[in-house]
Each structure stands twice: as structure tokens, then as C-alpha cells.
Amino acid sequence: MSNKKIILSAKDVSVEFQVRKRTLRAIRNISIDLHEGETLALVGESGSGKSVFTKVFTGMLEANGSVATGEVTYGDVNLTNLKTNAEWEKIRGGEISTVFQDPMTSLNPIKTIGSQISETIIKHQKKTKEEAKEIAIDLMNRVGIPEADKRYDEYPFQYSGGMRQRIVIAIALSSRPKVLICDEPTTALDVTIQAQIIALLKELKKEYGFAMIFITHDLGVVASIADKVAVMYSGEIIEYGSVEDIFYDSRHPYTWALLSSLPQLATTDKLYSIAGTPPSLYSEIKGDAFAPRNPQPMAIDFVKLPPKFAVSDTHWAKTWLLDERAPKLAKPEGIQGLHEKMMALYVKEGGAS
Known part of the structure; x- marks a missing residue:
């Protein structure tokens, strides 16, 4: 059992979608706790419910989806009671941030890289434009962007896939979240770049101290980054344990x-x-x-x-x-x-x- 404080908790959560007058139950009675500073990997095939489950934490379920049973709490806030975007803005991005799979769909192609990082800093850290630029360039340096001060005014198309993913990570961290959700952040990258992004996330986690939920279908990635592993199948967690439990004593x-x-x-x-x-x-x-x-x-x-x-x-x-x-x-x-x-x-x- 962990001695660290529980920061995010799901109790008997079920998620349903209404599709063509039929009910699809995507998540079935999941209960799980995330402790401060912990990395929890959600593992399973495509369609097992990994991404849908974590969307509950940020209020990003599609319009036809809803939490049918159970509750999710972040600290002393019951997230299942939040209904409007105004309510969610206090949590989404600021407290719980997400790195998505495809950086090209996460970045605005007609805005400069620097402006996209700076606007998040201005919103969540209440900094001036000049202060935000300084912090953004520092973040770009930390995530491994060479000559960040010169590349601040460049556009997403001028960056490689691996560099774009580093920028998405920088944006996610610019609000200083307590929980970082990484939704298959290395899937679209080649093996060498994958390893670099994993190493970067581990380094940043150590520096910033956030808890992380890492979504993947690749158990090979899990071995190098996770503390705990939840194996998902057909919308439920069917096995849970430490990374050593899952790899060496799975049942x-x-x-x-x-x-x-x-x-x-x-x-x-x-x-x-x-x-x-x-x-x-x-x-x-x-x-x-x-x-x-x-x-x-x-x-x-x-x-x-x-x-x-x-x-x-x-x-x-x-x-x-x-x-x-x-x-x-x-x-x-x-x-x-x-x-x-x-x-x-x-x-x-x-x-x-």
C-alpha cells in the first residue's frame, strides 16, 4: 500500500453512450486510486476504454456520453458534479492536463509555437505577455527544443513530429498541473524518438513532481515508465498491480x-x-x-x-x-x-x- 496521498480517485465508474437509440456501455464499474507523484499505466488493446475512462477526469466526454454510475474525486472536488465548461476550466488544463496522441491535431497550424505556449501560461499562471514569453522559452529549452528563443516564432509545420510532441508536452506543463494524462503520446513516432519522449517525461516528472496516467497498448513502454499498471479489457480493469507484479507475477x-x-x-x-x-x-x-x-x-x-x-x-x-x-x-x-x-x-x- 502507498503512503502517499490519493490525488485522484474513481469509485464504481460506468460510462454510457447513446448511439442510434442504443446504449453502449464503454466503461464498466471501474474503481482506482492515483497517488501523488505516481505513474499509473492503463494498458489494453484499442477499444478497451482507456481514453474514454480518462476523459471523465477532464470533462471531455463526447456530447452523447455520460457517467452512468459512480463518482470521480480530485482532492475534495467531486468531478462528476461539474456540468459546465466554466466549472471544468478550474480543473481542466490547470490541475489535470492532457498530452494527446497526435501533436498535429493538438496544435493550431496558423498560430506560432511560442504564442500557443504563452497563452496557456497567461491563462493559468496569470502572467504578463513578456513574463509568459520568458517562461515559454524556458519550457521549450527544458523539453529539448534547440535554439528555443529563435524558434519561438516558428509554426508547427516547421517542426518535426518528435519536436511537435515535445511542444505539446511543454503546453501541458505550462499550467503546472498536479496530474498529467499522456494518451499514447509516442504511438505516431519512430522507436528512437519514442525512447527520447519517454526519457523526457520521466525527467520532467522527477523535476515537477506531478502524478501521471500513461495510456498505451504497448507493455514494452510500460516497463520503463510505470509504477502501477491497470490492465483494461472491454471497459473494465481486469488486473492491477505494481509493474513488477504485472510483468513477473501476472494472473x-x-x-x-x-x-x-x-x-x-x-x-x-x-x-x-x-x-x-x-x-x-x-x-x-x-x-x-x-x-x-x-x-x-x-x-x-x-x-x-x-x-x-x-x-x-x-x-x-x-x-x-x-x-x-x-x-x-x-x-x-x-x-x-x-x-x-x-x-x-x-x-x-x-x-x-
């Missing part, structure tokens, strides 16, 4: 499948992939949502939703495999001895650099 078959899909672990030309597709969120899901794709399901998986089974004080999973009556299944061969395999990769990559 849910879906988590096993995600780990097996790591390209770093491929020993042949064929990369492991998870068979089948996730269930429709329009329909009521009975039992374990992953059961139809599980290579070794039990009969109860199709009938009854598994509860949370505690593995340790820091680790739980929703799988009937943790019931004392369940058969003892071994992890897939590809992720057995994962600690040793990851250490070997680390040594190999270190030796290659």
Missing part, C-alpha cells in the same frame, strides 16, 4: 496474452497475436469478457463475472483461475522466466548502445 489470461505479444520476446519470424475480437459493448457481457478468446477457458468463465481476487496487498485480478477450486494452469511458455528474458534483453540493448 489473468488476457495479461498473459498481452505479454506474449511483446515483439521483444519473439524468437521466430512469427509474432504472437490474440485470436478473435473483443465483445460488443452494446450487449450485456456475461461472465469473463475475455472467455471467448481465452485458449483455455473454464465453464464458469462464460456464466459468472469473476470478482477481484487479491494476489497480494498491491496486486489483484478478476479471473476464476484464482479461485481455490480452479485448476492450476501454467503461464504460456513464451512468458515463463520473463524476468530473466527481460534482463537479457536489457543487457543486450545496453551492450549495443
Whole structure:
């Protein structure tokens, strides 16, 4: 258990969308806490609900979406009670900020880079135009923009993809948030730039002390940045633990499948992939949502939703495999001895650099 103060908390949160007179339940009864200074990774395939869940924290759900059950609190503020943009402006950007996946859609193409950073500083830090420019140039330097004072007046099209993502991070940090949500910030970048952005986020987190929610489908990224990991599937968290718990002592078959899909672990030309597709969120899901794709399901998986089974004080999973009556299944061969395999990769990559 963490001794740090809880800064953001979700309790039994469900999110629904009205689509063509039908109800789509995108998030199903999620409860989770984020502690001060902690990095929580939300991991899962596309469509698992990662981005939708975090939009609840900033009031950015689409117009046809709503929080159907539960509540989200930031400090002593119940965020589920906020309705208008005026109410949300006190939280969104200033207290909780977001770095989105595609910097080209986050930046205004007809405004200079410097003006986009400065206007956020003026709004949230109440600085003059001259003060804001000075702070903006300092931020640009901190996120690794060379000759920031000269590039302050340039436009987004004059920056590379990696540099644009650094600017988006600078804008997100310009309001000095307590929580930074990173929504797959490295997906559109090549591997080398990905590593640079991850290193930058870790460095800035250490300097500024914010808590971070990092959304990704790539468990390989998680290993290098997260303290805690929440594995999401079909709108719910099915396993939660420290990064060591998830990598070296995972218990849910879906988590096993995600780990097996790591390209770093491929020993042949064929990369492991998870068979089948996730269930429709329009329909009521009975039992374990992953059961139809599980290579070794039990009969109860199709009938009854598994509860949370505690593995340790820091680790739980929703799988009937943790019931004392369940058969003892071994992890897939590809992720057995994962600690040793990851250490070997680390040594190999270190030796290659």
C-alpha cells in the first residue's frame, strides 16, 4: 500500500453512450486510486476504454456520453458534479492536463509555437505577455527544443513530429498541473524518438513532481515508465498491480496474452497475436469478457463475472483461475522466466548502445 496521498480517485465508474437509440456501455464499474507523484499505466488493446475512462477526469466526454454510475474525486472536488465548461476550466488544463496522441491535431497550424505556449501560461499562471514569453522559452529549452528563443516564432509545420510532441508536452506543463494524462503520446513516432519522449517525461516528472496516467497498448513502454499498471479489457480493469507484479507475477489470461505479444520476446519470424475480437459493448457481457478468446477457458468463465481476487496487498485480478477450486494452469511458455528474458534483453540493448 502507498503512503502517499490519493490525488485522484474513481469509485464504481460506468460510462454510457447513446448511439442510434442504443446504449453502449464503454466503461464498466471501474474503481482506482492515483497517488501523488505516481505513474499509473492503463494498458489494453484499442477499444478497451482507456481514453474514454480518462476523459471523465477532464470533462471531455463526447456530447452523447455520460457517467452512468459512480463518482470521480480530485482532492475534495467531486468531478462528476461539474456540468459546465466554466466549472471544468478550474480543473481542466490547470490541475489535470492532457498530452494527446497526435501533436498535429493538438496544435493550431496558423498560430506560432511560442504564442500557443504563452497563452496557456497567461491563462493559468496569470502572467504578463513578456513574463509568459520568458517562461515559454524556458519550457521549450527544458523539453529539448534547440535554439528555443529563435524558434519561438516558428509554426508547427516547421517542426518535426518528435519536436511537435515535445511542444505539446511543454503546453501541458505550462499550467503546472498536479496530474498529467499522456494518451499514447509516442504511438505516431519512430522507436528512437519514442525512447527520447519517454526519457523526457520521466525527467520532467522527477523535476515537477506531478502524478501521471500513461495510456498505451504497448507493455514494452510500460516497463520503463510505470509504477502501477491497470490492465483494461472491454471497459473494465481486469488486473492491477505494481509493474513488477504485472510483468513477473501476472494472473489473468488476457495479461498473459498481452505479454506474449511483446515483439521483444519473439524468437521466430512469427509474432504472437490474440485470436478473435473483443465483445460488443452494446450487449450485456456475461461472465469473463475475455472467455471467448481465452485458449483455455473454464465453464464458469462464460456464466459468472469473476470478482477481484487479491494476489497480494498491491496486486489483484478478476479471473476464476484464482479461485481455490480452479485448476492450476501454467503461464504460456513464451512468458515463463520473463524476468530473466527481460534482463537479457536489457543487457543486450545496453551492450549495443
